[in-house]
Amino acid sequence: MIATLTEQLRSMATGAIETLPALAIAVVILLITALIARFSSAIVGKLAGSTDLRKSLRDLAVTLTRLGIWLVGVMVAAMVVVPSLTPASLLAGLGVGAVAIGFAFQDIFENFMAGVLIMLRKKMRIGDVIECEGITGKVEHVTLRETHVRRLSGELTVVPNSILFKNPVEIFTDKEQRRHDVVVGVSYDTDLDEAAEVIRKAVMSVEEVDKDQTLDIFAKEFNSSSVDFLVRWWAGATPRDGWESKDKVVRAIKRGLDDAGIEIPFPYITHTFKEKVPLGKDVGEEVGNSD
Template sequence: MNPEAILEHRIFQLVRDFIAQLPQFLLALAILVVTWAVARYGSRLLMRGLGHTKVRRSLADVLEKLVAIMIWLGGLLLASVVAFPTLTPGRVITALGLGSIAIGFAFKDILENFLAGILILYREPFRLGDYVECAGIEGRVEEITIRDTHIRQTDGQRVVVPNATLYRDPVWVLTDQDTRRTTIICGIAYGEDVDRAREVIQAAVTPLPSVRDDREVQVFAQAFGESSIDFEVTWWTGAKPIDIRRSRDQVVAAVKRALDEAGIEIPFPYRTLTFKEPLALTRARDEGQE
């Protein structure tokens, strides 16, 4: 048989095999179309059902994506088996297993952030609008996605933090409650009356508008400083960073004004110099006069 006849026979064989497999290909295509429709409208129905529950929007979006992925995996598996009869479900699952291992090693960080995002959205350790601090980053939570969390710092900068960091490292939720305790240190001169100074400070801080009246203002003599008796002044105020700064400003101003009006000194740092041999200086001066 000459080469042209062999080539013609192979082409004819390919065409005949294609025609024979065409119904299976069309059926596989129909399965993919049905999969697309089920994934699209099924996700909408899921979101509509979750809208009547207390599940927050971010977690609902994650569930929608997971359901769509599962539907597409099932549709692709069924379509591949229909289009290629020799490809058994066991072989497909084995191939998917080996492929997922390779993908897992290649995209380890992405998968880690993905799983951490699901856990954060499910457990809700913090919510949108909360002020948090983690890994040296402090600010308000603006958005929680499946991969990262967007935090707006108090200076206006936006920081995108991987979810794995927020799940692995300690997170301080600063606004978990409506109030926070804050403290300043105030010093008075050693010659002043400690008990009287405590009463003056207590009376100055308690009536301030930013100081919570349902919590006690605490004023304790803390330590002997280099130039002063140091008081620890502690009170409760709002939990947001701006509440803390505003309240500190009011407390410092009120304590300074009250101590000045009471005649209680807030000392500057003192330094005492001691000379062991003052006579040597006198002798040198006398010798210079001679």
């Protein structure tokens, strides 16, 4: 038994020694592959950088170039170590292995494919402000697995690409401007035409409001204490632009209505009693006695 074991170990050692030259050649091939992949990626990145391609597409081209070169290099190195392997058998093995790995790492490959498709999209560029699944912020970086979104409060959120691909994404900055709105209430004794004109002049006096776009002032509804106007205007698309324009629009409308003597009413409450409420001297005496 010992003799058999010794013979097997000797045979394994002999086989390992015989494969050392092939392993050395495979290592050299991998080193050359690394150099070629690095050099080719730099060339592709430089060529892509001279075009009008978005940064995400340039990164995708560089990544796919590097992956393709490494795939070829690994296949050549494997055929050197195991001469019985052929390109056809390697491709068949890769197909079977890809299926098995795909089931084992489904989420990883899902995010990978979603990252590729997101990079191929014409929408959602680096720097866009988006909202998806309760996450609102600026897109800082897109990789093949995840997207980095900087929240408006400063925190960085790493979002799996599959979430951004499978769910609706609202892009605030798809265009330079978007519409904002505010509700303005005036008292019931107000001339609505006059109030609308005052509001129009006030909004148009704000520098941030786009004068070339439509300014809408609609009498919206009869509220409990006021007649409400819906005021809609166009200004910068980012949340910051929206807040700044709304701040100045509200201030301008308040100032304009005050100057015109138009009341912005407080809520009025009317109490109705089932029985007659006593007033006069008896009420004062009852209050005094209760003290």
